[in-house]
Amino acid sequence: MERKLVTFISWLLFLQMDPSLTAPQTLQMWRKVEEKVLMPCNKNGAFRWRRNGLDYARMLGSQIVYGIGVESSRISFPHGPNNSMQLTNLNMGDAGTYFCDAEEKLTINLVIFQISALPSANLIVSENLFLSIESSPKSIPGLRVSWETPNRGKSEEKSELTVANAQIRDSGTYSCHVWIDGGNKATFTQYISVSGFYPTSEKIYVSKDSPALIPWLFNFNVRETALINTVSAVNGSISYSAGKGTSPSLISSLTVTSGACWPQRCEKSQGKEQLGNLSFVLPKPKAGRYHLEIQLKLGDRKKMLAMDVCLVMLTVSVLPRLQLPLEAKATLSCHASCSDANSTLYWHHENSNSVMHGQRGEPTFSQDLTAVPESMGVWSCSVRVGGKTMMSTNLTLELEATFMSSPGFVWVLIGGGAVLFLVGIVTIVIVTARCRQKRRARRGAWILQNLHQQRTCQCKGFAPTRLREKD
Numbered sequence: 001m002e003r004k005l006v007t008f009i010s011w012l013l014f015l016q017m018d019p020s021l022t023a024p025q026t027l028q029m030w031r032k033v034e035e036k037v038l039m040p041c042n043k044n045g046a047f048r049w050r051r052n053g054l055d056y057a058r059m060l061g062s063q064i065v066y067g068i069g070v071e072s073s074r075i076s077f078p079h080g081p082n083n084s085m086q087l088t089n090l091n092m093g094d095a096g097t098y099f100c101d102a103e104e105k106l107t108i109n110l111v112i113f114q115i116s117a118l119p120s121a122n123l124i125v126s127e128n129l130f131l132s133i134e135s136s137p138k139s140i141p142g143l144r145v146s147w148e149t150p151n152r153g154k155s156e157e158k159s160e161l162t163v164a165n166a167q168i169r170d171s172g173t174y175s176c177h178v179w180i181d182g183g184n185k186a187t188f189t190q191y192i193s194v195s196g197f198y199p200t201s202e203k204i205y206v207s208k209d210s211p212a213l214i215p216w217l218f219n220f221n222v223r224e225t226a227l228i229n230t231v232s233a234v235n236g237s238i239s240y241s242a243g244k245g246t247s248p249s250l251i252s253s254l255t256v257t258s259g260a261c262w263p264q265r266c267e268k269s270q271g272k273e274q275l276g277n278l279s280f281v282l283p284k285p286k287a288g289r290y291h292l293e294i295q296l297k298l299g300d301r302k303k304m305l306a307m308d309v310c311l312v313m314l315t316v317s318v319l320p321r322l323q324l325p326l327e328a329k330a331t332l333s334c335h336a337s338c339s340d341a342n343s344t345l346y347w348h349h350e351n352s353n354s355v356m357h358g359q360r361g362e363p364t365f366s367q368d369l370t371a372v373p374e375s376m377g378v379w380s381c382s383v384r385v386g387g388k389t390m391m392s393t394n395l396t397l398e399l400e401a402t403f404m405s406s407p408g409f410v411w412v413l414i415g416g417g418a419v420l421f422l423v424g425i426v427t428i429v430i431v432t433a434r435c436r437q438k439r440r441a442r443r444g445a446w447i448l449q450n451l452h453q454q455r456t457c458q459c460k461g462f463a464p465t466r467l468r469e470k471d
Contacts, residue, residue, distance in 0.1 A: 026107045030178070030186040036088040038078075040108075041100030047083040048101040056098065057085065064404040095136035112136045115176060115190045124231060124296050124303040125196025129163040133176050133188070143182070166194045168219050174195040195220045195231040195296070196305055197278075203340055205312045205383070205391040212285035214309050215236075216292055218276040223259040233260035234302060236294035238280055248291055252280070260294070287313035287337035308336030314393045316381045323400045324371035330397070332367045334381035339363035343385045350378040371399060 020189055031037050048058040055067045057075060066072045067443060087094060090112055098108040118130040133145060137444045147161040147254065148154045150172030155161050160287030161172055171194045179185030197218045206212040220231055236254035254260045262280060293306040315335045318414070324330050334345050345365035348355045353373070369375045382392035 004121045026109050026182045028109050030111045030184055031090055032188045033112060035090050035091055037110060038086045039098055043100055044081045047248045049085055051098050052096045092136040113188055115188060117190060119301060121168050121192055122298060123194045124298055125167055125194055125305055126165055126303060129166050129192060131161040131174060133159055142180045144179055146177045152468055168194050168196055168198060170194050203310055203312050203338060206285055208313055212282040212311055214290060216278040216462045221274045221275040222278060223261055227260045231296050231298045233365055233456050234295040234297050236260060238290060238292045240288060240290055242288040285311050287311050312336055312338045313465055314381055314383060314391060316393055316395045318395060323398045325400045326371060328371040330369055332379060335364045336383050343383050346384060348380045409420060
């Protein structure tokens, strides 16, 4: 009777012991496809690994024998005598329940996760990205999933993530968080690459008759011959139109025989930092809209990307003309091509601290004035965006000179005075010369008369025959 009582009490004590000491334990191990896992086993010497109840790998003598369909090249036992098993390059089919026969109380539940990226982990700008995660086994009670993007923050709790119109800034590492409340949790990552060109300003401000550069920079080596499974250029061009309603005219087409380049720049050597540079130089730019497009190829996918840039120039004029009569009315006009909703036109005089401005977003601003000395001089028209002056150009107003106040009148006076002076000098010289001639003539006549008288006296009142003949 006492023996039965002791046995009964022993069974009660055994049943009240911690279940972890008597029941098998399960070790949850979560891994991602292509990762590796090390499953513990404290068995020295001969061992036997099973998966889902079937032999997976076992030691027979000095040899390791693998189960049917097991890829032995992915299995290793790196920790020597304890026979812990490492499985590399995991795939969805590796999920299951593993245990080592030395660890009868430890069961390893291996769950494999896989992140899928569509159309692929490498995108072309403007494509849509679809990310999803699946597990093996497919159904895990209580599993929760959330996503975290590199630049768009966290998403709602769901197994899928959509990134519409992917841009270069969306390149980076995407994190998928999986967890069970009060249980396992893990984070798996997927790197996404987005190839294309960097966005640039839609407005480029240039001065008249100055060269202009339209920047077109890519985040991959678009000028080099593409490698397999990388992005390459198929074709591209740049065209010009004076306005929205006019038909575009082709300026140039890309050469894509060995990488992409503009024909006039293909022969120029480029450093590594320039391999993604397809900027276009306009030696004599015209105000208006420029359309650049390029078709990129990645695998079997093609995508046409386009960029529109407007070259802004300022045109200034004055009516009726630059030289104005005193007190005349005039109108200054300033026009900016490619009007911007945030831009404002300003007029400013060089000798004034005040400025006049038009309505925001208006492409033309006119200012009336009266032609007085204070309003003459240099007037500047500028275009400003957010208080910053983007560009400016000048014109100079002058008062129309009258004849009395003009420099020509002064020269006329000087010339007239000089002529009168010369005429006076000539007149004086002529008069003086004539007077001198008259004096000489009178003196000559007087001398002849005296001579005649002397001869008459010497001849006793009779003049010589020669003198009489002359008389």
